[in-house]
Amino acid sequence: MERKRLFLVGIPETHIEKAIMRAKQLGFDVLLGDSEASLKKYEHLIKEADQKIVLDYTNDENLFSVVKEIHDKEPLDALFTFKETGLFNVSKLQQAFHLKGNPPSVVQTCLDKYKTRRLLKKAGLNSPNFGLCRCVEDVYDFWNKSEHPIILKPRSQQGSIGVIKVEKREDIEACFKECSKHDDEKSILAEEFIEGQEISIEAVVCQGKVEIFGVTEKQLYPGTFVESGHISPYQYQEKHQDFYKDLVKGVVHAVGIVFGPLHIEGYHTNKGFVVGEVHTRYGGDNIVTITEIAMKCDMHTPIFAELAGVPYKPERKPVPNEVCAVRFLETNQGIVHAIKGLSELKRMGNVVDFHVNCSVGDSIGPIKNSYDRAGWMIVKGKNEREVNDALRDAIDKIKIIIR
Template sequence: MKRRALIMVEGHARTGLLFVQSAQRLGLHPITLSTEPDRYDYLAAESIETIRVDTDNLDALIRECSRLRATYYIAGITAAEEEVYATVGKLCRYFDLPGPNPVSIQRCCDKFTQRQLLAQAGVPIPAYRLAANATEVASSATDIGFPVIVKPAVGTGSSGVRLCRDADEVAEHTTVLFGVMHNSQSSPKILLEKFAEGPFYSADIMGNEVIAIAAGDFGFSPHFVFRECIHPAPLTQEEHKRIADISLSCLRALGLGWGPTNIEFRWTNRGPVVIEVNPRLAGGTDPQLVQLAYGVDLITEHIKVVTGGEWGLHKRHSHTAGVRYLIPDRDGTLDWIDGGSRAAAISGVSEVKFYVDPTAPIVRKGDHRDRIGHVIAASPNHARTEAILQRAVNLINWSITPFPTLGASRNNLPPLISTHQRVVPGNR
């Protein structure tokens, strides 16, 4: 009998190992197809079968999966990265396996098309415009009214997303975005949105069931780098229902409802407003938080959906789980980071993880890559979890030496003072 295999198209820096481990617990043999397997350290560390293949080439993926079928029974094909999820849907259809609708995924991943479909369905969203050049960007910002969000029309992880409060900031960020996108896109487009002010929430959905709603907070403005996330969000029953109802409206409008979806909101003076719909599991630490808070393993249940198995989302308990991310306030060379073991020893802390090693260069980009670590904690209630997180991050310290000033002579440069950074919740 052939061994049952789960094919992963690309890995994931944060959740990839969790997918591998879940597959193994379900008796599946994980195989990763990747354009650059070296991007994912866990593949070599865990001796995961990996095949180098161009994951932008559907025909190449079909050939590779067809070759693998001579050795394995392919139970399912999936991905953790949004960029390849539409391709996964096409592969699943080719091999007659359960999978997402590739057309729906492609429309959802185009942020402008997504907003058009949501607006047509009457889903509350911010005012928006699409711009193809700097002139259109400037006029669109004026039409919408400041402050505005300026970002690429295609992308993930808050990359290139910035809050602009006036025309000068819009012009500056537009120049940066077009400079970056012209190297990677044939006809780059910029999306502008009215900044929706209010608390941030996100909904985790599997199929047509809203499993969890989290509250989030961000670090240094004008970018949107998550500083904290808490499950469950402190909402009333009516507030929870409003977000859940709008979430299901999003699924209908976008033709989703198979597998996982993550939807981001701001609660404004007109109620919940949809910021973005992501046709995938939330990345980062979210699956871990959902499991700690409710006892639901989203990744395992997702794999069951992918492989056509029976899946269940019954909540086994009700705790409060939270993460606090470590975000530096400057660029430079990381001299040292410590306190992890002390923080991990605190009762209620489930994980302390550093993403960088000493001597690593810290170059902030204004997105998820700016985070240098995290602390996860859980307890029976919100106040206690917040207190545990606060106590833990207070024990973590690091030192960053600023980069030498451009134009300074290396031989005559005076010693730079190493700056000490302690995470301060709410610091912006």
């Protein structure tokens, strides 16, 4: 039987190895495309890919040229990306080559926070009050109509880049200038500040149905919007399970999503649940790993099975056997003098994996976005208390010494 051909665009280093394995088990030959630097950096994770292809998925002309040449020689059966910065370009190719995926208009809507907000509001879904600001006067107008503080954010960025909390009126002009540096739309989004427990819902639209894999609780570094960790499952996940299912169905209908993974952020507040951002991709920050461990699920195969035309029904295990968390490292600012304790981490039974992003001699600055974090560790346990105890022990062992 002739094997089908799946082109994966972009390397999600935390789960690409599993993704390739699962696609091949469904009968795919796997082609993998990314930059030359990424293919080399992660070559130990992508050995099982049948073909590695150098491309720039953020450049629509380059991506189209590469994919068309491959498709013309031997047609592709499926095209899929894990990368937010590749979603729109890949969706255009899926449409051009009549391959399964979300329409480009839907993908573009989810990438643009302002467009997403408008559709959620139109559908009657509870989300933050918002306003489009093309100039600083628009921000002042929003401030005058809103409770304080407010949030300014770029329309189409990720990783908390450019997100600023404005607490005083006299700071508006400086905050607007800083936020605008990170936006190519010549306009930014102003939103009311939401206080509550932030969570994310990891789900999928497959075979025309919504399935929820898990709900993850988020933690932030103090005074920032940057995640310091995630824990799965959220302690009240089972209590709200039916609500989450209906919510995801409402979001899917409002935005027009027809296929693929979903990462929906939101807040439990004293005034009800507030929908945050909507992404047509898997969650980053090792969320796939901790969700699969905690919920005993497989987040890739439902997607790949539908792309392959293979019947598949996700297993539902509503009661997790474990709790799993990722915690990001926090260090002082300065030059890295030494990194100690890694061998001790390897011997800890509760530690699943860890990674340090810095090396001796690197300069560590303040944490302004997700890319400023010094590393991470994943820990699992029988319950949340065991996980938190293990995290404290692990954090005590690893020492990033700054001079």
